[in-house]
Amino acid sequence: MLKWLNSNIGLITGVVGLITVFAIFIAPIVALWLQKKIETFNEQKTRGLEIFKTLLATRANTISLEHVQALNMIDVEFYNQKEIRNYWNIYRDHLNSSYPQNQDKSAQDRWEEKRVDYLTDLLHCMSKFFGYDFDKVILKKGAYSPVAHGIFNLQQNLIRHGFVELLTGEKSLKVEVVDKKQS
Numbered sequence: 001m002l003k004w005l006n007s008n009i010g011l012i013t014g015v016v017g018l019i020t021v022f023a024i025f026i027a028p029i030v031a032l033w034l035q036k037k038i039e040t041f042n043e044q045k046t047r048g049l050e051i052f053k054t055l056l057a058t059r060a061n062t063i064s065l066e067h068v069q070a071l072n073m074i075d076v077e078f079y080n081q082k083e084i085r086n087y088w089n090i091y092r093d094h095l096n097s098s099y100p101q102n103q104d105k106s107a108q109d110r111w112e113e114k115r116v117d118y119l120t121d122l123l124h125c126m127s128k129f130f131g132y133d134f135d136k137v138i139l140k141k142g143a144y145s146p147v148a149h150g151i152f153n154l155q156q157n158l159i160r161h162g163f164v165e166l167l168t169g170e171k172s173l174k175v176e177v178v179d180k181k182q183s
Helices: 002-007 009-057 065-072 082-096 105-129 136-141 147-168
Strands: none
Touching (some): 082 105
C-alpha cells in the first residue's frame, strides 16, 4: 500500500488540487443558488400568508374588493398546494353557481350556509398549512362585523339600486315646484 501511495503521490496531489479548485469556485455559486431558492420560498410563503390573513380579516365582508382579490390569487400563490387549491375549487364552483334569487328563503339560506361552510373549509386548510391551530367554529363565527357596517352597506346598495332604476327609466324622479313667497 505504501509503495502504491509513493508511486501515485503526484496523481493524488493533482486530484486533491482539482477538488480544492472546484470547491473554491463552485461552493460560492452553490451557496448563492441555495440562498436564492430559500429567498424565493420565503417570499412565496409570505405572499401566501398575506392572502390567508386577508381572507381571515375579510371573512365577514366577502364581497369586499380585498377579499375577492385574495381569493383570485390562490391559484398562483398556492400552485403547489393541491389540498388548498381543491378547497378553493369547491368554494369557487359554489360561488359561480347561480344564487337562488327568485326561490324561497330556505333555498337562499341553504346556498348561503354552504358558502360559509366552503369558505370555512378553505380557511381551515390554509390555517393548517401555516401552522395555526384554528377551530372551524372560530373561523366560521369568530369574525367581528359591526351592525353599523351592515346598515351602511345596505344603504349604499339601496342608493345604487335607486340610481340604476332612475337611469334606466324604471322609476321617475318626483319634482315639486315650491313658491318661495309662501314659505
